[in-house]
Amino acid sequence: MSQPLIAVEKVSKSFGGVRANSAVSITVEEGKITGLIGPNGSGKTTLFNSIVGYHPIDSGSIKFEGREISKLLVPQIARLGLLRTFQQTRIYAEMDCVQNMLISVPHRNATLTDMFRAYPAELQDEAEHLLEFVGLYQKRHLISGDLSFGQQKLLEFAMALMNKPKVLLLDEPTAGINPTLINGLIDRLKRANQEFGITLFVIEHNMRVVMNLAENIYCLAHGELLAEGHPEEIQNDQRVIDAYLGAH
Numbered sequence: 001m002s003q004p005l006i007a008v009e010k011v012s013k014s015f016g017g018v019r020a021n022s023a024v025s026i027t028v029e030e031g032k033i034t035g036l037i038g039p040n041g042s043g044k045t046t047l048f049n050s051i052v053g054y055h056p057i058d059s060g061s062i063k064f065e066g067r068e069i070s071k072l073l074v075p076q077i078a079r080l081g082l083l084r085t086f087q088q089t090r091i092y093a094e095m096d097c098v099q100n101m102l103i104s105v106p107h108r109n110a111t112l113t114d115m116f117r118a119y120p121a122e123l124q125d126e127a128e129h130l131l132e133f134v135g136l137y138q139k140r141h142l143i144s145g146d147l148s149f150g151q152q153k154l155l156e157f158a159m160a161l162m163n164k165p166k167v168l169l170l171d172e173p174t175a176g177i178n179p180t181l182i183n184g185l186i187d188r189l190k191r192a193n194q195e196f197g198i199t200l201f202v203i204e205h206n207m208r209v210v211m212n213l214a215e216n217i218y219c220l221a222h223g224e225l226l227a228e229g230h231p232e233e234i235q236n237d238q239r240v241i242d243a244y245l246g247a248h
C-alpha cells in the first residue's frame with residue numbers, strides 16, 4: 001500500500017490536567033474522504049489543531065507525505081498544502097466575496113511583494129470560477145457579512161480552494177446550515193475531491209452527512225481512538241453506538 005498522505009502516530013496532547021488526545025493514531029489516504037466523529041469534547045478539534053501546527057503536541061509523530069511536520073508552524077504547514085477550515089467561519093465581513101477570495105491567497109507561495117501588487121486578472125478569474133463552483137457567483141459582489149451563515153461557509157470553503165490545497169481539514173462544515181444547502185455542500189465537497197483531487201478529512205456531527213461522504217471513519221471517545229472502519233462498520237460497531245451514535 002502507498003504511504004498515507006497524513007500519518008498521525010501515538011499523538012498525545014493535554015491542556016493542564018485534561019488529556020484531550022491520548023496516543024491517537026490515524027491515517028488519511030491520498031485522494032480519499034476520511035471522517036472523524038465522536039461525542040462533544042472527545043478531542044476531534046484538538047487533533048485537527050495538532051495536525052495543522054496550531055499548538056505543539058506532547059508526544060507522538062505527525063507526518064505529511066512522509067515528512068515529520070509536528071515541529072513546524074502553521075504557515076509552514078499551510079505552504080505544504082495542508083489547510084483547515086473552522087467551526088465558526090473566518091471571513092472578512094466588510095469585504096465582498098471576490099475580495100475575500102483574493103485576500104485568502106497568500107498561503108499559495110506568494111511573496112510579500114506579491115501581496116502589495118494588484119491582483120492579476122487570472123487570479124480574479126479563478127476567484128469568480130470558484131465562487132461559481134460553490135454557487136455564489138450571483139452574490140460575488142455582495143458584502144460577505146450580509147450572506148447567510150450557510151453561504152458564508154460556502155465562501156470559506158471556496159477561499160480554502162483558492163490556495164489549491166492537497167488536503168483540506170474541515171471542522172463541521174455543515175453545522176448551522178439549513179438542509180437544502182447541506183445537500184449542495186455535500187455535492188461540492190465530493191466534487192472538490194473527485195474533480196480537483198483534494199483529499200478531505202472531515203469532522204462532522206451530522207451522521208447522514210459523514211456516512212454519505214466518507215469512505216473511512218474514525219471515532220474518538222475521551223481523547224482515545226475508539227473505532228475505525230467503513231461507514232457500515234462504524235454504524236454497526238457496538239462501542240460506537242454506546243459512546244456516540246445512541247445519542248444521535
Ligand SMILES: Nc1ncnc2c1ncn2[C@@H]1O[C@H](COP(=O)(O)OP(=O)(O)OP(=O)(O)O)[C@@H](O)[C@H]1O
Binds near residue numbers: 046
Ligand atoms: N485550548 C484549550 N485549553 C484547555 N482545554 C482545552 C483546550 N482545547 C480543548 N480543550 C479540552 O480538551 C478536550 C477536547 O476538546 P476538543 O475541542 O478537542 O473536542 P471536540 O471533540 O472537538 O469537541 P466538540 O465536538 O464539542 O467540538 C475538552 O475537554 C476541551 O475542554
